[in-house]
Each structure stands twice: as C-alpha cells, then as structure tokens.
Amino acid sequence: MKVEIRHFDCPACGAMMVYSPRKMSLLCPYCGTDKLIDDETDRDKFDLRKSFSNRAKFSPKKVNKSGKCPKCGASNEFEEFAFAKRCEYCDTPLVSDYFQEIKPSEILPFKIPEKEAKAIFKDWIGSLWFAPNELKRVVDTQKRLDGVYLPYWLFDANSVTAYSGMRGDAYYETVNVRRVVNGVERVEQEQVRKIRWTPVSGVVSRDFNDLPIPADLIIKPSLLRKIEPWDSKPARKFKDEYISGFNAREYARGFDTCYSDAVNIMESVIEMDIRRDIGGDEQEINSMNPVFSNEKFIHKLFPVWTTHFRYKGKDYRYLINGFNGRVSGERPYSYFKIAGLISLILLILSAIAYWDQIRAWFGY
Numbered sequence: 001m002k003v004e005i006r007h008f009d010c011p012a013c014g015a016m017m018v019y020s021p022r023k024m025s026l027l028c029p030y031c032g033t034d035k036l037i038d039d040e041t042d043r044d045k046f047d048l049r050k051s052f053s054n055r056a057k058f059s060p061k062k063v064n065k066s067g068k069c070p071k072c073g074a075s076n077e078f079e080e081f082a083f084a085k086r087c088e089y090c091d092t093p094l095v096s097d098y099f100q101e102i103k104p105s106e107i108l109p110f111k112i113p114e115k116e117a118k119a120i121f122k123d124w125i126g127s128l129w130f131a132p133n134e135l136k137r138v139v140d141t142q143k144r145l146d147g148v149y150l151p152y153w154l155f156d157a158n159s160v161t162a163y164s165g166m167r168g169d170a171y172y173e174t175v176n177v178r179r180v181v182n183g184v185e186r187v188e189q190e191q192v193r194k195i196r197w198t199p200v201s202g203v204v205s206r207d208f209n210d211l212p213i214p215a216d217l218i219i220k221p222s223l224l225r226k227i228e229p230w231d232s233k234p235a236r237k238f239k240d241e242y243i244s245g246f247n248a249r250e251y252a253r254g255f256d257t258c259y260s261d262a263v264n265i266m267e268s269v270i271e272m273d274i275r276r277d278i279g280g281d282e283q284e285i286n287s288m289n290p291v292f293s294n295e296k297f298i299h300k301l302f303p304v305w306t307t308h309f310r311y312k313g314k315d316y317r318y319l320i321n322g323f324n325g326r327v328s329g330e331r332p333y334s335y336f337k338i339a340g341l342i343s344l345i346l347l348i349l350s351a352i353a354y355w356d357q358i359r360a361w362f363g364y
Ligand SMILES: [Zn+2]
Pocket: 010, 011, 012, 013, 014, 015, 028, 029, 030, 031, 032, 033
C-alpha cells in the first residue's frame, strides 16, 4: 500500500524539522529554528465492552506500507507495523499518514536526547560485573541508537471482589521431643508453631487507572517491564510532530488480547488486597469473584532508546526509557572473569585452612 508521507517544513529555511527531546518541540537541524507543538487536552477513552463487539475491525492487521521520500524521491518500505522511520538513502524523517483502526490518542514524548542516552548506556555497561572487556569496544563502535515509540494499551477498570477463604493465626505449643545426645536418650521440651484456621469471607474493591500493557511483539515484555513505570502525567495528545525523526510502531497485539494480560495483573493485585483484608499470620483464598466495571482503554505511545549488539554470535538488546532514563538490558558474562574470581575465592579459602602452616612458613 502506498502511503502519504507527512513532513514538517521549517518556516525559516524550508528544511524538514525533527522532534527535539531537549527542547520538546520541533527543531530545524539546519538553521536551528524551533516551533512549539501545541497540546490539546481532550482525550477520549474507548469503552471496552462496546469495543469488544468490534473486535475484528480493531484487531491488528499487517499492511505492507511504502512511501516516497519527500527529499530524494526514493521509495521506502516500512517494516511490519512500523509507521515512522528515516529515509534509507538520505536520512530524511518519514512519518506515514496511515494508521490502523485505532489511532494513538496519547504520546509520552522523548525527553532524553540521544547523546544522553548513549552516556547512560556506557555507564551501565561500565557498571556490569563480569562483563567481557571487548563489550565496551563493541558498544563504542555502535554509531546510532534507535529512538522508537512503542505501542501500549492502557486500561482503566473498577473492581469489586467477593471472596471466601481461611484466616490462619499462629500459636505455639509445648511438646515433648525425644532426642539422642551422646548415645543417651533424653526428653526435651520444644515450642512448635501451629496455625488455628477460621473461615472468613468478605468484599474488597479497587480501581485501576492507566494500567500499561505493551502491544508490541519485537521487544520482550520482561525487558520492557524493567524500564517501567511510565510517567503518565506528562503525556500529550498524540501528534505526528513528536514522531518526526524517530521510529514508531503501531499495535501488533490487539486490545482484547492485551486486556487478558491486564486482567491477570489486576487479579494478582486484588489477591494481595484480599490477603491484607483477611489479616492474621497466614491466609488461604478458596474463591474470589472479581466483577469489573467501567472498563476503558486508550492507545498510547511510549519512547524507548534501544539497540542490539552481537557478541560471540548472540544477540543482546538493551533499552532506555526515553523519558526518565531508566535502563534495562540483556548482557553477556565473561566466564573467564567468573572463573578467575572463583579460583581467587578458593585460594583465599585454602589459605585460611592452612593459616597455621603459612604462619609457620613465614616464621610467625
Ligand atoms: Zn530551518
């Protein structure tokens, strides 16, 4: 599918402006002119129940997009679910005007510039224990980080949960224990912890607000979780201007699939609420029936600096939260360094064991 390419021309020199994390506005890389991006406040959330009947329409669809670079005229293919990139030939920012059924409503714009992100990454690599020395060299040769806006679904829900279970209160009982000490059998008294169980039931309620679930398939959720939480207050209404010069992806997982993930998270929070409500020293939950209401969702983009490096034939990825600089990454270990430390520990241990002998050798 051919898509139109959006571009933001500099009012002073006509060059293409890019989003600048440092200024949080559009910036002309040639003449330095900047232009504010105005924010609007109307943000409608989707009603979840109503949207479920439109599931098929809202589900992610793979579309092969291509667009013509407004500067060099070359045709550029977009990767699956990508809607913004830079021209492969002249590096011009390309933002496609095509969106799936649900457009992002909000965006958290980049605030950490690439230079700062690179410094954060170098510090992180430097702080890793047992990282191979060559790793720093691999990272130094990395020219560019990928600045990418990732798709998320954010869910709201109110919940009321009736539960039944058991409350366990600990008490101690003195019991006689037979023991054999030095071949002689003795009876000793001992305190044993026991639990008195009483049946309980009750109701807990909790409201969830903006629970984020990644809608991307490329970056592992376990890595993403480590750069959370996402700041939700500074989010802006989505505008293409924030994307100019960056990569951006559309949702590759539907809101309905992601809602099941959200329900799992909400249920584990509710379970903790129930345990607190039951009290006592131990709790058992026999049944819990959460009833969710007022469920809403919104499609939002979050900023991530990322790259992956190859080290000894394996791919490692790392991420930096583009708003607050939190880092997460996969890392190789240097087995040589670990083996070195283990042999040093063994050496110290055996030195301690032979301490008397060593003292004798040195004449102490
Ligand atoms: Zn300009």
